[in-house]
Amino acid sequence: MTETSVPHLRVVTAPSDRSDDTLCRAFVAGEPQAFGELVRRHQELIFRVVRRYAESPDEARDLTQRAFLRAFEAARRSLPRLGRSGPVPFRAWLLRIALNLGKNHLRARRRWKLAPVANLESLASPAPDAADGLARAEEQARVKAAVLTLPRRQREVLTLRVDGALPFAEVGEALGITEGNAKVHFCMAVKRLKEELR
């Protein structure tokens, strides 16, 4: 097949009102425009979720891209099996994949932790007038680090609820738990964070 005959992604300015399920099925059936539409629809949410696990915007973008690629791969693999039995939970797949990628990325980062010299120098000699700001930044960094050390389920619920601003029902759907269970995990996570602040 020549390069010119391959379908290219068409730039669509106005998002359509087709559902995720319809777009997902259209993509698997061979409509490349559906791919771009699904990415544009969910890219900000996924980016906001994974950037907690990333150290830079570039890392967050890579994680977002990988999450989409895996979700589309999962859709292509699973759709023939699912058939027309029900709607494709594309957004839930995407969120779950993004959280797993973030978790794996975090684990790899902890294994190969690097401390940039410039950051160490700036921490060692703060300006006197920036002491308050620094104290707050340190507190914020401590709480953010505490979020990453929460038990997996609590961290996932907190990330989806706080970073993704998702309702508990959707948090539960994405993680394969009930809404009530998601609320319980959220309460436990908040309790631990408050203890961290004391």
Place this chain on the structure above:
Amino acid sequence: MTCEECQALATTGDTAAAEHLAGCAACREEEAKTKAALALAAMPALSGEEAAQLGPLAASTWSAWRRAERRKSLWRSVAGLAVAAAVGGLIASAALLRASPHSSAPQRAVVAAADDPALLASDDEFDTSAYEVPWTFDSENPEGEAP
């Protein structure tokens, strides 16, 4: 609802907890602490650099998808060729073995028993007369030199 239950449920938007909060100063104070903790835990709004990353994301993801598809189809072709070559090799070697004359009639090994009477008899009757050479003396060439 108790204060403890309220503090657990206040963050989940529970209506009973909201009613309790309206009449309980201690719970309101605790809820303010919870909100502060969540504000510290929340990520800041997307920066300009981060927002810029999202612009070309759809196109770059589509390119990555197509690259992966091409790689997969290349691997499938290579694997197909390897399997075809292996099957062809097997068929060819089977045909060669069938066409070979040695393979159709395997040779029988001839085994002679050590106590075969025929062999033992021939050993006993070894005839040395065949090795005897007639000896004549040439008087003109006593040294036996070549003429």
